[in-house]
Amino acid sequence: MCANRVGEHKQETRIQAKNRAAIKRAALKVFSENGFLGSTLDQIAAACSMSKPNVLYYFSGKEAIHRALLEELLDNWLAPLRHMDPDGEPISEILAYVDRKLQMAQEFPMESRLFANEILQGAPRIEDFIRHDLKDLVDEKAAVISGWVEAGKIAQVDPYHLIFSIWAMTQHYADFEIQVRLILPDGTDPYEGASTYLHTLFVSLLTP
Amino acid sequence: MCANRVGEHKQETRIQAKNRAAIKRAALKVFSENGFLGSTLDQIAAACSMSKPNVLYYFSGKEAIHRALLEELLDNWLAPLRHMDPDGEPISEILAYVDRKLQMAQEFPMESRLFANEILQGAPRIEDFIRHDLKDLVDEKAAVISGWVEAGKIAQVDPYHLIFSIWAMTQHYADFEIQVRLILPDGTDPYEGASTYLHTLFVSLLTP
Amino acid sequence: MCANRVGEHKQETRIQAKNRAAIKRAALKVFSENGFLGSTLDQIAAACSMSKPNVLYYFSGKEAIHRALLEELLDNWLAPLRHMDPDGEPISEILAYVDRKLQMAQEFPMESRLFANEILQGAPRIEDFIRHDLKDLVDEKAAVISGWVEAGKIAQVDPYHLIFSIWAMTQHYADFEIQVRLILPDGTDPYEGASTYLHTLFVSLLTP
Amino acid sequence: MCANRVGEHKQETRIQAKNRAAIKRAALKVFSENGFLGSTLDQIAAACSMSKPNVLYYFSGKEAIHRALLEELLDNWLAPLRHMDPDGEPISEILAYVDRKLQMAQEFPMESRLFANEILQGAPRIEDFIRHDLKDLVDEKAAVISGWVEAGKIAQVDPYHLIFSIWAMTQHYADFEIQVRLILPDGTDPYEGASTYLHTLFVSLLTP
DNA sequence: TATGAATGAGAATTCATTCAT
DNA sequence: GATGAATGAATTCTCATTCAT
Missing domain, CATH: 1.10.357.10 (Tetracycline Repressor, domain 2)
Structure with missing residues (x-):
């Protein structure tokens, strides 16, 4: 039904890794400019040139993308x-x-x-x-x-x-x-x- | 049609002054916590215990409330x-x-x-x-x-x-x-x- | 509680007659331009420089103003x-x-x-x-x-x-x-x- | 983000053509009866048995539907x-x-x-x-x-x-x-x- | 994988009308 | 008579999410 998400540790394919990274890159831009509430999936999807459903194929929701970004950030913080x-x-x-x-x-x-x-x-x-x-x-x-x-x-x-x-x-x-x-x-x-x-x-x- | 709004300089009645101040107080709280996009009129109306249309009776819209707050702020900044x-x-x-x-x-x-x-x-x-x-x-x-x-x-x-x-x-x-x-x-x-x-x-x- | 309306045939005072006429004049303009549904009491009130509640003091509602206009019109039609x-x-x-x-x-x-x-x-x-x-x-x-x-x-x-x-x-x-x-x-x-x-x-x- | 709209000339899919036509058919009925201001998206959506957001998936707004109808009409007028x-x-x-x-x-x-x-x-x-x-x-x-x-x-x-x-x-x-x-x-x-x-x-x- | 299609929940705003004075 | 204040019921539109393929 839906591919590897945070926490599911199946092997990620090359293309999956690429797309997840692209989404996160786009989302970082959008979230950092508008805050969580002020950002929309549309903006994120547009920023990484993917369709909204495809973004949701990689992350279970807006919250999940944000969480992933935050987790990575805190690791380095x-x-x-x-x-x-x-x-x-x-x-x-x-x-x-x-x-x-x-x-x-x-x-x-x-x-x-x-x-x-x-x-x-x-x-x-x-x-x-x-x-x-x-x-x-x-x-x-x-x-x-x-x-x-x-x-x-x-x-x-x-x-x-x-x-x-x-x-x-x-x-x-x-x-x-x-x-x-x-x-x-x-x-x-x-x-x-x-x-x-x-x-x-x-x-x-x-x-x- | 609608009460005195920013820019219209009719004398403000007691009740108008009170309500406009209450709205701004509520909106300051809401906007400062959630940003402009992340804030809703519902939150503001709830925070000052007014109905949404009544809030809009005093300010022409969400944007106008925000503008009023910002103008006051910048004056003091x-x-x-x-x-x-x-x-x-x-x-x-x-x-x-x-x-x-x-x-x-x-x-x-x-x-x-x-x-x-x-x-x-x-x-x-x-x-x-x-x-x-x-x-x-x-x-x-x-x-x-x-x-x-x-x-x-x-x-x-x-x-x-x-x-x-x-x-x-x-x-x-x-x-x-x-x-x-x-x-x-x-x-x-x-x-x-x-x-x-x-x-x-x-x-x-x-x-x- | 509320003054003479269509159908109530108490004697109309001078000022009432004047205001009812002013409202109808304004409403005719508004309704004829926008249709019944597209017209608002605000427009009518503004067009005769009265407050909305005052307009409703003379007519029981938007529908009633429209009805009055239509009745007069049909009389002459x-x-x-x-x-x-x-x-x-x-x-x-x-x-x-x-x-x-x-x-x-x-x-x-x-x-x-x-x-x-x-x-x-x-x-x-x-x-x-x-x-x-x-x-x-x-x-x-x-x-x-x-x-x-x-x-x-x-x-x-x-x-x-x-x-x-x-x-x-x-x-x-x-x-x-x-x-x-x-x-x-x-x-x-x-x-x-x-x-x-x-x-x-x-x-x-x-x-x- | 949203389907082809007037002005975007991507190839229309079968289903898009069908739905856009259905919306226009419904809207023509509604607008011609009530005028632009007197018509609601609810009426249009009901008249073509679609959900309101789905209507807005095909046209960017009420105005856009009306414009599309008018353009087609004037072409033939x-x-x-x-x-x-x-x-x-x-x-x-x-x-x-x-x-x-x-x-x-x-x-x-x-x-x-x-x-x-x-x-x-x-x-x-x-x-x-x-x-x-x-x-x-x-x-x-x-x-x-x-x-x-x-x-x-x-x-x-x-x-x-x-x-x-x-x-x-x-x-x-x-x-x-x-x-x-x-x-x-x-x-x-x-x-x-x-x-x-x-x-x-x-x-x-x-x-x- | 990917996307076109669809929608329920909510957001801003409008509006006829009522209340209170 | 007149009006400032207030509101419930729409109305337009957005958005995260789901469905079907």
Whole structure:
């Protein structure tokens, strides 16, 4: 009746993999622009040049496409923070984290906006992820940072707000991209300026 | 035929003022949570305990309610930055701006999310505002900040990214409120911690 | 609770008479342009600068306004034909009928269109009138015309189709006014030309 | 997303052709009885035993169905007059035109009423057609008729009013069909009588 | 796999009418 | 008499989803 869906682990054929990927690519664009409720299957089908029923052959519904996107996104969402090495040089580690987050914003702005849409709408589908996966990781890294503070390796800062500020300032360039582009003088590269600015900012903040 | 609508400037009766305000209050909640497309008149009508046709007696349509909210919002959106005094003490002025923005996030989180929703969706209704009103003001204040830098009164920073970072970090507490609350240890007040953190951050960044 | 309506024969005050007349004038315009179903109370109320509830103070509903108009119209609708004198000079009588009908089309085009709308829509509200009042009168006058034919006073014609043709050609200038105006050379008066043409036509048709 | 609509010229499938035709047939009935504003999609859907959304699968909206009907109608509307041959025998040509118009009224009364409804309502959708296509043709044929008059081949008549009278008297049998049937003695065929009457009328009018 | 066809549930909006003053 | 306020019942149209092939 209907082919491999998320969770059914039959072998995916080449063409299935291709089409599922095309659908997800299209859906990411649509969902990130309009939010879940504001997006329609028609838009997604049009964006990947498939018929609506064919899209539904690959995913059981609009919700399922969205879930698939979110799952993939969340898998990658934690990586940059997870990489922060408790045994590394604190300021370098933090700057490296900032860089990775900024790079993700630059390379995957639609994913960032998909996430932002979810949170803005009260995180109905990812509350569990935030409450557990994300919170556990943040708690862990906050403890690391607190350790660095106590060891006098970085200046006194609240680790939670430090992390929030990194998220806010990096994701801002993806989520508010339009505003950033409209306001920055023409020809200015947002990410280049952002990188320099953020380095300065965190170095001055964290240097003990 | 239908009650005074935006643009018709007959004197508003008591009951009209009350109902229009109730509708806007309800609509702000609904729009800020679901975005324009994701919101329905049913939700708005339910949220203000009115019948749908009665809501439409006061506003000519969903779009008109949204427009009214946005117009009111934009009127206030520029105020905090506008207050930044070129003749004041630079670091105090910037910190005061941060405080005002943070206070707005705390007092008007739904307005912040309404704005965020608009930007996330490509700013279809407020591009003009950003391109002109907001950009002009930012340009003006960026020049002021550059003046302060050149005068050696604050450290060397890019004024545009400085402003973006203030927006990002303050609005984050409203726009990503759920995430912030889910991650911060129980009993912690986000805005108190944020205020302290941001002061430290900008003092260390800007002190020459 | 509510003032004199059709059928209630209390004395009408000056202002009531004025308002009822204003409503009917407005409604005639609206109904004749849009038909019964296509017209709205809003349009009527706007056209007579009254509030909708006030219109309904004078007439119990949309249907009642329409009924009142139709009743008045039908009262006058038969008059021209009724005037045709069995004892008059046949051709003069018929030409006089044509003239009266043409004059009515010119003076009361909206009434003609109101009637045309009714007939076009299957005469739901005036079937009785047509079936009885109008048919009886037509039968009577058809007999008169047949008498004239038999007496050799006018040429041999079917009296029913003769009457239909008078209706068709005179009402046409009211009902299809737009088309007539768009097609006639600029500056031509439709009714002047029509009068001449119809005289010629009926004289040549009827002269034995 | 949706089936071929007017203007998209993909090959129509069998079932599409069938359904589109069924919708148009139903809509013609409904629109010709109630006018555009007075007709509802519900009526049309019911009249062709389809669900409302399915009707909208074939036409993008109520307006589109109406437009399709009107376009088809106008295509055929000019044909009878166009056939009038400048080189034919004048009276025969005119009588033949009358016959064709009368036949159209008999065979396509709903189309005639659709047209009448449009004109009655001020020709909002076909003003252009009348002002250009129809007027040009009438001007052309009026010139032909004038030629015949000047050549002494037919009696002196105004060609425009001649044409109007043909329209009026033939379309009358379709547009006012109900009235005609209610008034004519039972068992009388309207079109038979009309044909005879009109022949007599135009022969006596036009014979020099 | 893929798609044309179909639909029930809902969305925005209109409209005749009623209520209350 | 007059009107601001309110609403139930349509009405047009959209959309996720299903059916049949």
